[in-house]
Amino acid sequence: MTETVYDLRSALARLAAMDGELVSTDTEVDPHAELSGVYRYVGAAGTTRRPTREGPAMLFNRVKGFADFRVVTGVLASRRRVGALLGCEPDRLGHLLMNSVKNPLPPVLTQSAHIPCQEVVHLASEPGFDIRTLLPAPTNTEEDAGSYFTMGLCYATDPETGESDITIHRLCMQGPDELSMYFAPGRHLDVFRAKAEAAGNALPITISLGVDPAIYAGACFEPPTTPLGFDELNIAGALRGKAVELAQGVAVNARAIAHAEVVIEGELMPEVRYREDRNTNTGKAMPEFPGYTGPANPSLPVIKVKAVTHRRHPILQHTIGCSEEHVNMAGIPTEASILGMVERAMPGRLLNVFAHSSGGGKLMAVMQFKKSIPADEGRQRQAALLAFAAFPELKHVMLVDEDVDIFDSNDVLWAMQTRYQGDVDTVFIPGVRCHPLDPSQIPEYSPSIAAKGIACKTIFDCTVPYALKSHFQRCEFKEVDVRRFLPDFHY
Structure with missing residues (x-):
C-alpha cells in the first residue's frame, strides 16, 4: 500500500479519485434497516438476497438522529477496490x-x-x-x-x-x-x-x-x-x-x-x-x-x-454481514493461508486460490493447480487436504487446471461440466468441524452430523487426469491487439 492510504479518510479520498468507486448522498437515512436496505441494491453483492449487485462504496452524509456522524459502507465490497487500496492486482491479493x-x-x-x-x-x-x-x-x-x-x-x-x-x-x-x-x-x-x-x-x-x-x-x-x-x-x-x-x-x-x-x-x-x-x-x-x-x-x-x-x-x-465486503475481508486471508501452506508442501504447483463469494469467503475455495509431470497426478487432492488444514472452516474445495479462470464462476462451472465425473472425482470427508453459522450443519439435516457445526467436507476434482491432458485443449484464438479497432477497450 502506498503511504497515502493510512486511515479511513485517506482510503475514501483514493476511492473518490477513481471512477465509479464511491458514491454519496445528502438525503437523510434512518440507520434502522433503511441504510442497509439502500446499500443492498447499490453494492452489497456477496450472498445477499437478490436483487443485489457489486457496486461502489456509499457514504451517507446525513444520518437520522446523529447530526455530527456520517456512515460509510461497502468500502471493501469489491475485490477491485481492495486491490486499488492495497496497491495490488486483484487476482494477486x-x-x-x-x-x-x-x-x-x-x-x-x-x-x-x-x-x-x-x-x-x-x-x-x-x-x-x-x-x-x-x-x-x-x-x-x-x-x-x-x-x-x-x-x-x-x-x-x-x-x-x-x-x-x-x-x-x-x-x-x-x-x-x-x-x-x-x-x-x-x-x-x-x-x-x-x-x-x-x-x-x-x-x-x-x-x-x-x-x-x-x-x-x-x-x-x-x-x-x-x-x-x-x-x-x-x-x-x-x-x-x-x-x-x-x-x-x-x-x-x-x-x-x-x-x-x-x-x-x-x-x-x-x-x-x-x-x-x-x-x-x-x-x-x-x-x-x-x-x-x-x-x-x-x-x-x-x-x-x-x-x-x-x-x-x-x-x-x-458492513452488511452477507455482503461481498465479508467475502473479501474473510476470503483473501483464507486464500493467503491456503497458498502459504500448500507452497511449503509442494512448491510451484498451486498457482492461485479464490475463496468464492458463494461461501462468504469461508466455506468454499477454488484452487488452480498445475500438473507438470506424471507424478503430480493425485497431488492436487493432497493440496485440497492441506487447504482444509490451513483453514478449518472451509467446507468445499473445487480443483481446476491452470487454464481455468478461478475468478470467473462460469469458467469454473465449465470445468466441472467437462472435466468432472461425480463417481470418481468427488471425495467426501464426513464428521469434520466446520462453521456453526452454516444452517445445514445440524443433526436434523443429516444423520451423519453428530453436533451443530459438524460438516461433510467435500473435494470436487475438476482437473484433467495428467495422462489425458492432450485431449482437453481449449480452443486457441489468434492473439490480436483489440485497441487497433477499439482504442478505449480495456481487458
Missing part, C-alpha cells in the same frame, strides 16, 4: 497477504501528542452517557436483535502471557453502556476472556471502528496461519509498509488503533451473560456471511463500556 505474513512489522505505541481517535472523549462516568445516542450503529434488517457494530476491530491482551490479538466480532447494543459479543468457537479473544474470567477478573478491550483497509485485511487471518499469541497487526504493518500506531486507552488498560474514526473502550465482564435479542425479542440475530439471519444467541458475554472516543466529524464504518 492472496499472494500479497501471504508475503505479508512472512514479513511481519509489529505495531508501535504512538508518540504523537495528537491522537486522532481521541479528539473527542465521552466517559461513561459522565451524566447522560448512552452509547445508543452517541453512535449510529445500523441494523441490517427490521428483524435484527438490535443495533450492531459490524466493523469493530476488537483488541485485547492475554492476561497471562501479555500477547495481544485483534479480530472482528458482532457486537450488539444492549443498554446505555453494554454490548453483547458473539464468539465463534475457538476465537483467541474468547480464550483471553476465559482466562480472565477464571481468575475472577474483567478483560480490558478496545473496539476500533473506521480504519485503513490493511488493518481490516490483516485482522481477518485465523489459525493455524496466525496461532494464539500472534498479533495480526504485524501483518497490517507489513501490508502498509509502516507499523500500525496504537493509542493507550483513556479509561481502560488497553490499546486501540490511533487513527480510528471511533473507539469504544470497555471490559468483558466475568460471569455476565445476556440473551442477544433481550431488547427486541425477534428471535433473530443479524444477517451473516452464509446469507441467512441466524437465531439470536441465548447467552453471550457482555462488555461494560467505559468510554467512547472519536475524531471530530467522525465517520462510522459499517
Whole structure:
C-alpha cells in the first residue's frame, strides 16, 4: 500500500479519485434497516438476497438522529477496490497477504501528542452517557436483535502471557453502556476472556471502528496461519509498509488503533451473560456471511463500556454481514493461508486460490493447480487436504487446471461440466468441524452430523487426469491487439 492510504479518510479520498468507486448522498437515512436496505441494491453483492449487485462504496452524509456522524459502507465490497487500496492486482491479493505474513512489522505505541481517535472523549462516568445516542450503529434488517457494530476491530491482551490479538466480532447494543459479543468457537479473544474470567477478573478491550483497509485485511487471518499469541497487526504493518500506531486507552488498560474514526473502550465482564435479542425479542440475530439471519444467541458475554472516543466529524464504518465486503475481508486471508501452506508442501504447483463469494469467503475455495509431470497426478487432492488444514472452516474445495479462470464462476462451472465425473472425482470427508453459522450443519439435516457445526467436507476434482491432458485443449484464438479497432477497450 502506498503511504497515502493510512486511515479511513485517506482510503475514501483514493476511492473518490477513481471512477465509479464511491458514491454519496445528502438525503437523510434512518440507520434502522433503511441504510442497509439502500446499500443492498447499490453494492452489497456477496450472498445477499437478490436483487443485489457489486457496486461502489456509499457514504451517507446525513444520518437520522446523529447530526455530527456520517456512515460509510461497502468500502471493501469489491475485490477491485481492495486491490486499488492495497496497491495490488486483484487476482494477486492472496499472494500479497501471504508475503505479508512472512514479513511481519509489529505495531508501535504512538508518540504523537495528537491522537486522532481521541479528539473527542465521552466517559461513561459522565451524566447522560448512552452509547445508543452517541453512535449510529445500523441494523441490517427490521428483524435484527438490535443495533450492531459490524466493523469493530476488537483488541485485547492475554492476561497471562501479555500477547495481544485483534479480530472482528458482532457486537450488539444492549443498554446505555453494554454490548453483547458473539464468539465463534475457538476465537483467541474468547480464550483471553476465559482466562480472565477464571481468575475472577474483567478483560480490558478496545473496539476500533473506521480504519485503513490493511488493518481490516490483516485482522481477518485465523489459525493455524496466525496461532494464539500472534498479533495480526504485524501483518497490517507489513501490508502498509509502516507499523500500525496504537493509542493507550483513556479509561481502560488497553490499546486501540490511533487513527480510528471511533473507539469504544470497555471490559468483558466475568460471569455476565445476556440473551442477544433481550431488547427486541425477534428471535433473530443479524444477517451473516452464509446469507441467512441466524437465531439470536441465548447467552453471550457482555462488555461494560467505559468510554467512547472519536475524531471530530467522525465517520462510522459499517458492513452488511452477507455482503461481498465479508467475502473479501474473510476470503483473501483464507486464500493467503491456503497458498502459504500448500507452497511449503509442494512448491510451484498451486498457482492461485479464490475463496468464492458463494461461501462468504469461508466455506468454499477454488484452487488452480498445475500438473507438470506424471507424478503430480493425485497431488492436487493432497493440496485440497492441506487447504482444509490451513483453514478449518472451509467446507468445499473445487480443483481446476491452470487454464481455468478461478475468478470467473462460469469458467469454473465449465470445468466441472467437462472435466468432472461425480463417481470418481468427488471425495467426501464426513464428521469434520466446520462453521456453526452454516444452517445445514445440524443433526436434523443429516444423520451423519453428530453436533451443530459438524460438516461433510467435500473435494470436487475438476482437473484433467495428467495422462489425458492432450485431449482437453481449449480452443486457441489468434492473439490480436483489440485497441487497433477499439482504442478505449480495456481487458
